[in-house]
Amino acid sequence: MPELPEVEVVKRSLKRGIINLSIKKVIIKTNKLRYILDKNKFRLIKNKKITEIRRRSKYIIIFFSSNLSMLIHLGMTGKFFFRKKNVSLNLSFYHNNQKEKKHDHVIFIFNNNLRLIFNDVRKFGFIKIFQKSNVYESSHIKNIGPEPLSKNFTAKYFKNFIKNKNRSIKDLLMDQKFVAGLGNIYVNEILFASGVNPFKKINKLKNYDIFKILSNTKSILKKSIKLGGSSIRDFINISGSKGNFQVDNFKVYSRSGLHCFRCNDKSVIKRNRIANRSSFYCEKCQK
Numbered sequence: 001m002p003e004l005p006e007v008e009v010v011k012r013s014l015k016r017g018i019i020n021l022s023i024k025k026v027i028i029k030t031n032k033l034r035y036i037l038d039k040n041k042f043r044l045i046k047n048k049k050i051t052e053i054r055r056r057s058k059y060i061i062i063f064f065s066s067n068l069s070m071l072i073h074l075g076m077t078g079k080f081f082f083r084k085k086n087v088s089l090n091l092s093f094y095h096n097n098q099k100e101k102k103h104d105h106v107i108f109i110f111n112n113n114l115r116l117i118f119n120d121v122r123k124f125g126f127i128k129i130f131q132k133s134n135v136y137e138s139s140h141i142k143n144i145g146p147e148p149l150s151k152n153f154t155a156k157y158f159k160n161f162i163k164n165k166n167r168s169i170k171d172l173l174m175d176q177k178f179v180a181g182l183g184n185i186y187v188n189e190i191l192f193a194s195g196v197n198p199f200k201k202i203n204k205l206k207n208y209d210i211f212k213i214l215s216n217t218k219s220i221l222k223k224s225i226k227l228g229g230s231s232i233r234d235f236i237n238i239s240g241s242k243g244n245f246q247v248d249n250f251k252v253y254s255r256s257g258l259h260c261f262r263c264n265d266k267s268v269i270k271r272n273r274i275a276n277r278s279s280f281y282c283e284k285c286q287k
């Protein structure tokens with residue numbers, strides 16, 4: 001499932017490709033993604049220019065030259081492709097430009113004939129049209145916590161939030177009301193980098209644990225955005241797929257049974273599956 005860095009990379013690619021373009025036509029090929037696609041509402045964005053594209057948590061918001069905006073969530077498998085002159089370009093981290101046409105659900109055609117295709121195998125993503133003034137008040141994003149890369153995600157905020165609470169640090173970091181956009185992959189990576197066991201109770205966290213978690217959250221996300229961003233190619237430079245770009249950069253995620261990078265050969269990474277989510281960690285150096 002795409003997490004904050006992946007969504008940020010898609011947002012940046014969209015910004016590069018479609019800002020200031022106008023929508024000539026929207027082709028909707030399914031009735032329903034996660035929610036019903038309201039065709040009448042999509043008619044309203046015809047001939048409207050894209051003036052701004054933002055990300056909030058794992059959501060992308062596209063603003064039009066009218067009072068409308070479009071809220072997008074990629075769900076589990078949602079991907080955007082640009083298509084021009086029979087060439088497709090995947091806008092995500094994953095270079096694979098191959099896609100099955102039967103999973104193309106929404107196609108936006110722009111005034112320069114560029115096509116933006118929303119392809120989603122599992123159909124768990126969604127696209128909804130909102131009044132600009134209502135989009136941040138929608139139930140999807142209204143109660144989401146601060147952006148981890150913003151100035152609002154501080155030690156003071158962290159300590160205040162965890163006061164009188166007793167849950168695991170993993171559970172806390174996954175909670176979108178605490179902080180926006182983190183998912184299982186990045187939470188595992190952040191806790192490994194911080195030397196904190198995912199099952200540690202938050203009332204046992206020391207000040208330096210909190211500082212390490214905060215600074216690793218920011219640095220790991222930034223690094224990942226940079227890696228993902230630089231992996232995006234232009235149309236003219238498309239030279240096939242390169243596979244999953246991220247995996248080489250994981251320090252702990254999906255490395256169960258392999259040696260710990262910090263303890264070297266003295267310890268192996270454990271995997272513990274709780275509530276359908278795998279925690280990967282080193283028992284020796286994550287306390």
Ligand SMILES: [Zn+2]
Nearest residue numbers: 260263282285
């Ligand atoms: Zn270790």
